[in-house]
Amino acid sequence: MGTPAAALQVPPQTIELTDALLAQNAASPVPARIPASVFAAPADFRDIKLSPSGLRLVARVTFEGRQFVRIRRLDGSEEPWTFQIPDKMDLNYYTWAGEDRLLVSVGQIVPWDGDEARSTRLVIADLTTHKLQVIGKGFAMGLRGDDLLWTDPEGKTALVAFQPTIYDYPAVFSVDLVANRAKTVVSSMTGIWNWYADTSGVVRYGYGWIDAHNWQMVYRKDGAGRFQVVARGTDKDDQAAKFARDKSFTIAAGADEGFVYDTAAEGGHLAVYRYNFATHQRGELVYAAPGTDVGQAWTTEDGKSLFRAVYTDSRDRVKWFDPGMAELQAALDKAISGKLGDREVWIGSRNRDNTIMVVQALGSNDPGRTYIWQAASGTLTRLSTRNPALKPADLAVSRYVHYPARDGMAIPAYLTLPVGRAAKGLPLVILPHGGPYGVRDHGDYDPDVQFLANRGYVVLQPQYRGSDSYGAMFERRGEAQWGRTMQDDIDDGMDWLAKRGIIDPARVCIVGISYGGYAALWGATRNPERYRCAVSFAGISDMPRSLKYQLNSFDDKQAREAWRQKVQGDPTFDLRTISPLFNIDRLKVPVMLLHGTDDQIVQPRQSRLYAEALKAAGKPYEYYEIPDEGHGYTTTQGAQLWYDKLDAFLAKYNPAP
Structure with a gap:
């Protein structure tokens, strides 16, 4: 497993809970009780993206419990176009294709292999005709239909990879976005499930698993060449020998060079390296974040150098490699933080020439506000405020802490103390994040945290082993630990x-x-002596059923096997032994279940089956299905019900003073 757990270092951003700090928190006045409806209020605009010119923006909008996409001009000179995401579908992402089109990814649950699976498709949204068309019409596609490889700058053509039929490996299609016609540019190849294009839109390499144990990578220098196998391996290979298969993110046009994410050493942090695709060789280190993983990096338009990278330690941070952008970031930090106090300031979506940008400012006790910055005037214009009814002075600051797990590992966490209350003998709500892998909390504004703190609860958000950004060793220590040491980490935070x-x-x-x-x-269920109650929204109760559903979403056999190992570990391990559904006799405390009827990530039957079993066993429980809601709460109605039911349940079984 690498370095002993006790040898892990606690990062310098960790806050020490001194008596003075705790006294300072108690010195503030107790804020008034904030109505649940205030926390349930949605942001008016989310996921804002500027068009290439910067003259238009697109955003997600929630209205009367339904999800919409809205496109409008910044100057308001034309009527906005708003279209609804159909019921029973999720909106995954969207991206501009030129100035007059969006490509929108949607997903839905479909029957599959005697059970269910999640299917995705890519939709062309034409701003001139207001028509919506699904890419791949006429093909009997597999589950994944939104693998967008490249879009030309004018937005007339896109490269999309999908299975022509469920019996084929994926091929790459050039899609005429005006006529919605697709022609094959790279045919299916045995064992190749993932294709990648360079910055000019030439498909250059692919990889995949021939069977559950053997992988291969194919590559070509240009669009006229033939794909050649440049690397082969097995699932027994050293991880460093196969990093390029799934960690590359850019190939420069006309060159063999690109960039990959990789770890510097055993148990190390993810960093950015140069990589030669023709020789399958990692090159020089380009950027390593201080003491943490590089979360994501972007290159310049030509793909030859880094432009920006983000990483998370106690909070999210950005590193600009472009001097002009670094200077602008510093100026915005000074202007906004000077006015609002200590806030994260983020440059989000930008137009093509970086003269118009979306800027966001937020903090753990500030829902945030969004601005438009324009170089021509050098001004910031407020576009929206996420929740103007919430005042930072009434909200609690979340602090980044570490505590020792029972095996000596240092576990990061966010601790939020209720404002104006002495930090002694308070009721606690533990709030573990979802995922569990590839996810972590970030210390930003979280309405659940603030709702609970406003009610008088201490809130602990453990970043249990396996959480994202803490390095390869921390991630590996969470593998096959669902319900095991990951659960220990959560319990150990309470003890601390x-x-x-x-x-x-x-x-x-x-x-x-x-x-x-x-x-x-x-x-x-495992430790009823520790808890007075438990609340699950869109949670899993039947681990074998959940794993089968998750595995249906993977294309190739090895990807499925890798995920199975990550969740289950030893194939003889009985997942029923860590499933709440099959251990109801051990449950001694009341539970509350909520689940959206349209959840595509965790099947609603996970909660339905558990509620039926609780009823049959005579256990105290509450169960609420939320019509038309997806994974968690995404609508105002869903959020309102969540807070109302949570408020009443906690007041009944674990009341705060």
Whole structure:
């Protein structure tokens, strides 16, 4: 497993909970009780993206519980175009294709292999005709239909990879976005499930698993060449020998060079390296974030150098490699933080020539506001405020802490203390994040955290082993630990707070969404003596059923096997032993379940089956299905019901003073 757990270093951003700090928190006045409806209010615009010219923007909008996409001009000179995401579908992402089109990815649950699976498709949204067309019409496609490789700058053509039929490996199609006609540019190749194009739109390499144990990578220098196998391996290969298969993110046009993410050493952090695709050789280190993984990096338009990278330590941070952008970031930090106090300031979507940009400012106790910055005038114009009814002075600051797990590993966490209350003997809500892998909390504004803190609860968000950005060793220590040491990490956070005297260990409830919902149900089942209650929104109760559903979403056999190993580990391990559904006799405390009827990530039957079993066993429970809601809460109605039910349930079983 690498370095012993006890040798892990605690990052310098960690806050020490001194007596002075705790006293400072208690010195503030207790804020008024904020109505649940205020926390449930959605942002008016989300996921804002500027068009290439910067004259238009697109955003997600929620209205009367339904999800819409809205496109409008910044100057308001034309009527906005708004279209609804159909019921029973999720909006995954959208991207501009030139100035007059959007490519929109949607997903839905479909029957598959005697069960269910999630299917995705790519839709052309034409701003001139207001027509919506699905790419791939006429093909009997497989599950994945939104693998967008490249879009030309004018927005007339896109490269999309999909299976022509469910019996084929993916091929790459050049799609005429005006006529919605697709022609094959790279045919299916045995064992190749993933294709990649360079910055000019030439498909240059692919990789995949021939069977459950053998992989291969193919490459060509240009569009006229033939694909050649440049690397082969097995699942027994050293990880460093096969990093390029799934960690590359750019190939420069006309060159063999690109960039990959890789770890510097055993257990190390993810960094950016140069990579030669023709020789399958990693080159020089380009950028390593200080003490953490590089979360994501982007290159310049030609793909030859880095433009920006983001990473997370105690919070999200950005590194600009372009001097002009770094200077602008510093100026915005000074202008906004000077006015609003300590806030994260983010340059988001930009137009093609970087003269118009979306800028966001937020903090753990500030829902945030969005601005438009224009170089021509050098001004910031406020576009929206996420939740103007919430004032930072009434909200609690989340602090980044570490505590020791029982095996000596240092576990990061965010701790939020209720404003104006002495940090002694308080009730606790543990709020484990979803995922569990590839996900972590970031210390930003979280309405669930602030809602609970406003009610008088201490809130602990453990970044249990396996959480994202803490390096390869931390991630590996979470593999095959669902319901096992990952759950230990959560429990150990409670013990740490109890030892400090901050919380009353007899007044603890565990609450979560998705994997966090599973952790809540399993925590209360595994150790009912620790918890007074548990709340699960879109959580998992039946691990074997959940794993089967998840595996249906993977294309190739090895990807499925890798995920199975990550969740289950030893194939003889009985997942029923860590499934709340099959251990109801161990449950001694009341639970509350909520689930959206249109959830595509965790099947609604996960909660339905558990509720039926609880009823049959005579266990105290509450169960609420939310019509037309997806994974977690995404609508105002869903959020309102969530907060109302959570408020009442906690007041009944774990009341705050």
